[in-house]
Amino acid sequence: MATASTRNASSHWIFDILEFVATAAEPPSAIEIADRLKLPITTAHRGIHTLEQSGYIAQHPTSSRYVLASNTKRLTKALLARFAIRGASLHFLRYVAGASQETTTLTVALGWYGLTLATVLGVNDVVDPVPVGSSFALHGGASGLAVLAFLPKGKTERYLAWVRKNNLGRPRLIQATLAEVQAQGYALSSSELDAAGELAVPIRNVEGEALASIAVRGRSLGVKSNRPKILASVVAAARRIEGVIQLEPARFHNPYDHLSPDTIRLPVAPARG
Amino acid sequence: MTPRKTTKPGRTLPGRKAASNGPPVNKSSVLILKALFSFTSEQQSFGVSEFAAKLGITKNMAFRALGTLLDEGFVVRDATGKRYELGYRVLMFMQAGHGETDIRTLCIKYMHMLQEISRENVVFSIPMGPNLVTIDVIDPKGRRFARVNWVPVPLHASPGSRAILSFLHDDEIEEYIRLSVPLKRITPTTITDPEKLRAEVRLVRRKGYAIGYEDRVVGSNFVSFPVLDESGRPHGAVTIGGPKERFTKEKMFALIPQFADVMTELNREASLLDASPIFISQQTM
Numbered sequence: 001m002a003t004a005s006t007r008n009a010s011s012h013w014i015f016d017i018l019e020f021v022a023t024a025a026e027p028p029s030a031i032e033i034a035d036r037l038k039l040p041i042t043t044a045h046r047g048i049h050t051l052e053q054s055g056y057i058a059q060h061p062t063s064s065r066y067v068l069a070s071n072t073k074r075l076t077k078a079l080l081a082r083f084a085i086r087g088a089s090l091h092f093l094r095y096v097a098g099a100s101q102e103t104t105t106l107t108v109a110l111g112w113y114g115l116t117l118a119t120v121l122g123v124n125d126v127v128d129p130v131p132v133g134s135s136f137a138l139h140g141g142a143s144g145l146a147v148l149a150f151l152p153k154g155k156t157e158r159y160l161a162w163v164r165k166n167n168l169g170r171p172r173l174i175q176a177t178l179a180e181v182q183a184q185g186y187a188l189s190s191s192e193l194d195a196a197g198e199l200a201v202p203i204r205n206v207e208g209e210a211l212a213s214i215a216v217r218g219r220s221l222g223v224k225s226n227r228p229k230i231l232a233s234v235v236a237a238a239r240r241i242e243g244v245i246q247l248e249p250a251r252f253h254n255p256y257d258h259l260s261p262d263t264i265r266l267p268v269a270p271a272r273g
Numbered sequence: 274m275t276p277r278k279t280t281k282p283g284r285t286l287p288g289r290k291a292a293s294n295g296p297p298v299n300k301s302s303v304l305i306l307k308a309l310f311s312f313t314s315e316q317q318s319f320g321v322s323e324f325a326a327k328l329g330i331t332k333n334m335a336f337r338a339l340g341t342l343l344d345e346g347f348v349v350r351d352a353t354g355k356r357y358e359l360g361y362r363v364l365m366f367m368q369a370g371h372g373e374t375d376i377r378t379l380c381i382k383y384m385h386m387l388q389e390i391s392r393e394n395v396v397f398s399i400p401m402g403p404n405l406v407t408i409d410v411i412d413p414k415g416r417r418f419a420r421v422n423w424v425p426v427p428l429h430a431s432p433g434s435r436a437i438l439s440f441l442h443d444d445e446i447e448e449y450i451r452l453s454v455p456l457k458r459i460t461p462t463t464i465t466d467p468e469k470l471r472a473e474v475r476l477v478r479r480k481g482y483a484i485g486y487e488d489r490v491v492g493s494n495f496v497s498f499p500v501l502d503e504s505g506r507p508h509g510a511v512t513i514g515g516p517k518e519r520f521t522k523e524k525m526f527a528l529i530p531q532f533a534d535v536m537t538e539l540n541r542e543a544s545l546l547d548a549s550p551i552f553i554s555q556q557t558m
Contacts, residue, residue: 014302015345022365050298054306072366074313079363090549091401094377098408110361120375133367258352
């Protein structure tokens with residue numbers, strides 16, 4: 001953490017404006033920005049102009065509202081590029097999406113959250129697609145469980161303590177689910193007929209620890225006879241990616257693994273599957 | 274053959290626009306925002322001194338800028354604690370529907386446009402190891418296929434394959450030839466001579482598309498266009514074609530300018546996404 005003497009306090013409200021534009025459900029106007037952040041309108045205009053001139057926000061082409069501009073896309077692209085596993089996995093994800101006809105995702109752990117690094121839509125109707133960049137508590141879906149089940153034991157215990165402390169679920173139930181995932185080698189959620197199920201397989205390093213997971217999500221998983229073929233394609237993709245990782249293991253380290261998971265806070269999407 | 278250029282074109286840095294009418298900007302914040310944008314360069318981590326040199330500011334100013342970005346969560350310290358890297362707070366730019374589109378999804382709209390022009394099959398294929406696999410098909414009636422019967426096709430053996438192969442680096446093409454000779458023959462017209470393949474690569478690079486006369490499927494003609502990222506690396510290829518009695522050579526060449534216009538638009542959008550790395554020596558699933 002920077003000390004008061006090393007940071008630039010006047011930038012704080014600029015970043016507040018940027019965050020509001022980034023997270024608002026609809027593009028906000030200058031007045032809405034000023035109201036929401038309790039800023040004088042002249043201050044809001046100055047902040048907006050600073051962000052516009054710097055290429056972070058732009059005025060909507062047909063209104064006086066503000067949207068994110070190209071520099072934010074460059075930054076998200078740079079962030080995703082930090083996860084080398086994403087680049088190595090994209091072809092395989094597309095292949096699985098072609099084989100299963102369902103939406104296929106790549107998930108890594110970021111702190112105690114599952115972070116969706118890539119989503120490839122299938123041909124079948126898309127049910128509740130998972131946007132790239134979305135996050136959820138690791139036990140909140142099959143893709144997170146497939147990672148969580150293959151973390152080192154001590155780390156799983158710390159995760160359960162975090163769940164208990166923040167009242168996010170029932171640790172014993174999660175523990176039982178993890179044992180099941182470990183035994184079968186994959187995670188499956190909502191396998192009821194016609195429900196949008198999710199089937200996830202971990203991508204593991206040579207020590208057996210999960211680095212990520214590939215998940216297929218869609219209604220066809222509700223038909224039991226479809227599952228073996230889908231599972232086979234996901235497992236094949238995971239093994240291929242593991243083969244690529246083994247060539248250069250250092251390149252595929254999670255870039256945020258050195259941070260304490262307890263210090264990472266991400267917005268959480270509703271529970272999935 | 275000349276190695277393809279892989280460097281990315283210059284980018285406009287924030288804060289470089291000419292001053293326009295409006296309220297004054299907050300100069301210290303402009304510097305902080307410019308500092309944040311520095312983390313989009315090829316270099317992923319910075320020490321304070323090299324960061325100061327990159328931005329042309331004093332070490333003290335660089336330290337304050339990094340301190341502010343650290344405090345805001347836009348940068349983090351690396352494992353050594355001495356260098357600074359892009360932080361995960363950038364994820365906020367992907368909320369509220371600002372997320373990215375995958376290349377497969379991006380291609381669909383343009384594939385439908387190509388089908389309407391040609392009234393033929395339109396397919397999207399991607400490289401996987403030394404092969405090409407088709408992952409999306411739109412049939413002559415405009416229906417997106419529910420089942421794609423993908424068969425790995427060697428990177429020399431179809432126009433889609435060669436549209437991809439031609440936009441790899443020369444070293445990768447030579448590696449492919451070295452690992453694949455004798456080049457597999459699929460039909461009587463498949464290119465199996467390495468020298469003819471090299472000549473075909475030069476032709477495809479010059480024209481921007483690859484043609485196939487029954488070299489993959491007997492009785493059918495195809496034309497394939499590469500889908501490229503900003504640095505000219507291939508995401509995959511879009512192929513249009515059908516039976517030679519219907520999709521004659523004359524019809525194909527008459528329609529190529531219209532196909533090329535659609536592909537220019539597709540490639541404009543595709544350039545915003547990075548193509549996945551290709552591992553020539555790796556087996557296809």
